[in-house]
Structure formats: C-alpha cells, structure tokens
Amino acid sequence: MTTPKGTSGRGQRDLHVKVKTARGRKLSSTRWLERQLNDPYVAAAKRDGYRGRAAYKILELDEKYRFLVPGARVVDLGCAPGGWCQVAVVRVNALGERPGKKIGTVLGVDLQEVEPIAGADIHVLDFLADDADTLVKGWLGGRADVVMSDMAASASGHKQTDHNRIIALCEAAAEFAYDVLEEGGTFVAKVLAGGAEGSLQATLKRHFRKVANVKPPSSRADSSEKFVVATGFRGRPDPDADPAADEMDDDAS
Numbered sequence: 001m002t003t004p005k006g007t008s009g010r011g012q013r014d015l016h017v018k019v020k021t022a023r024g025r026k027l028s029s030t031r032w033l034e035r036q037l038n039d040p041y042v043a044a045a046k047r048d049g050y051r052g053r054a055a056y057k058i059l060e061l062d063e064k065y066r067f068l069v070p071g072a073r074v075v076d077l078g079c080a081p082g083g084w085c086q087v088a089v090v091r092v093n094a095l096g097e098r099p100g101k102k103i104g105t106v107l108g109v110d111l112q113e114v115e116p117i118a119g120a121d122i123h124v125l126d127f128l129a130d131d132a133d134t135l136v137k138g139w140l141g142g143r144a145d146v147v148m149s150d151m152a153a154s155a156s157g158h159k160q161t162d163h164n165r166i167i168a169l170c171e172a173a174a175e176f177a178y179d180v181l182e183e184g185g186t187f188v189a190k191v192l193a194g195g196a197e198g199s200l201q202a203t204l205k206r207h208f209r210k211v212a213n214v215k216p217p218s219s220r221a222d223s224s225e226k227f228v229v230a231t232g233f234r235g236r237p238d239p240d241a242d243p244a245a246d247e248m249d250d251d252a253s
C-alpha cells in the first residue's frame with residue numbers, strides 16, 4: 001500500500017540514474033548522491049510532502065500494527081527532521097481534521113532544532129541527559145499511548161560502537177515507556193541487528209504481551225537497522241501494592 005509509485009514494487013526504481021565522479025567530490029559522496037537519486041522512497045517523500053524517507057518506515061509499521069489511531073497520545077523520540085511526526089499528526093487526528101474522530105497529541109524531541117509542524121509539540125533535548133525523563137513527562141502532562149523512537153547517534157564507522165550506542169538509546173526510550181505508557185500501549189524503536197539486544201528483548205517481553213522484530217520494506221536492505229514493535233503494555237506495578245499481599249493470599253488459601 002505504501003510502495004512508492006514508479007517502482008517495480010521491489011524497492012527498485014525503473015530508471016537508474018548514474019552519477020559521474022566529479023573533481024572535488026569524494027567517491028562516498030558520489031555513491032550517496034547516486035543512491036538518493038535512485039531511491040524510490042526519497043522521490044516519494046518529495047512528492048508526498050514528507051521531510052524524509054523515514055516517514056515510510058512508520059507508515060509501514062503502522063499499516064501492520066495499527067497503533068497510530070485517532071485520539072492516541074504519541075511521544076516521538078529523535079524526531080528530526082520530522083517525518084514520523086508528520087505521519088503521526090495525521091493518523092492520530094491531532095489537528096481535529098476528521099470530525100467525529102477523537103483528537104490525539106504528538107510530542108517530539110530531538111537533539112536538533114526541528115522546523116515547526118502544525119499539530120506537534122516539539123522540543124530540543126538530549127534524551128540521554130539526566131533530567132530528560134522529567135522534562136518530557138512534564139511536557140506530556142499525563143500518560144502516552146505510543147512511545148516511538150527512531151533515535152540514532154551519528155555513525156562512528158565502528159560497527160560495535162554504533163550498535164552499543166543505539167541499544168543505549170533504545171533502553172533509555174524503553175525505560176521511559178515503562179513509566180508513561182497507558183496499559184495496552186505500544187513501544188516502537190529502532191535497533192541494529194548485532195547481538196547485544198537480547199537483554200532488551202527479554203525485558204520488553206516482561207512488560208508487553210507481544211514483541212516483534214520487523215524490517216519494513218522501506219528500511220534499506222544493506223542497513224542492519226530493524227524495528228522492535230512491542231504491543232499490549234501490561235501496565236506498571238501498583239507502587240502502593242503491599243509486597244506482602246501475595247504471601248497473605250497464599251496464607252489465606
């Protein structure tokens with residue numbers, strides 16, 4: 001449904017544009033330019049008014065798992081330049097453009113400044129900073145139905161370092177999700193395939209009814225990126241619950 005037009009449907013554009021190396025341009029830049037010119041999702045983003053091809057990743061994940069519903073309260077971590085926010089604003093009906101449907105909210109944060117997006121509340125923030133959780137909770141002003149993270153540190157070129165960094169970001173996002181999600185809520189986050197994500201998966205499985213690892217069609221085949229989609233948040237343990245209550249129940253039986 002979201003496969004861009006003008007493609008064979010297998011992520012290949014029908015006409016391949018070749019870029020010649022030019023004086024002063026590095027080979028890596030030439031390759032990047034060629035890939036951009038031949039990427040059907042880049043062309044589609046331009047046509048559809050999205051700020052980047054990343055928009056199709058959340059569109060495709062949402063086509064499958066349906067978490068961006070009218071009325072949903074969404075937190076988008078690492079939201080620059082804003083593609084995911086653009087998609088979320090429309091799908092949760094943040095601008096109230098679909099009469100009769102519930103109105104949702106979109107809160108985005110990123111290290112970088114983001115051009116304003118109507119219907120989204122966006123803040124510049126390092127999500128790994130000590131007070132980040134408290135700040136985002138304050139802006140949110142209550143629970144969220146969806147916490148999604150596309151956060152990624154700039155590539156260091158060292159595979160293991162990049163992997164560890166993205167897992168650290170993902171774990172911070174997950175910890176935040178456990179704190180703010182409404183029961184039944186959804187957590188979506190970018191991870192890189194590479195081993196260390198095992199403990200994260202195990203923790204997610206304790207907190208959510210279903211945990212899936214997905215590579216949406218728009219995610220480049222040559223990237224080790226994938227997404228974890230955790231649905232059916234089980235809710236937070238009641239902080240006022242008497243830890244001895246279980247024992248008392250056992251005794252009573």
Ligand SMILES: C[S@@+](CC[C@H](N)C(=O)[O-])C[C@H]1O[C@@H](n2cnc3c(N)ncnc32)[C@H](O)[C@@H]1O
Pocket residue numbers: 051052054055077078079080081082083084085109110111112125126127128150151152153154169
């Ligand atoms: C792939 S981009 C996100 C693209 C976005 N989903 C979109 O649709 O436009 C990854 C973003 O994560 C952000 N990021 C990385 N580390 C972060 C951190 N510690 N706190 C907040 N944002 C961070 C980067 O600044 C970058 O904008």
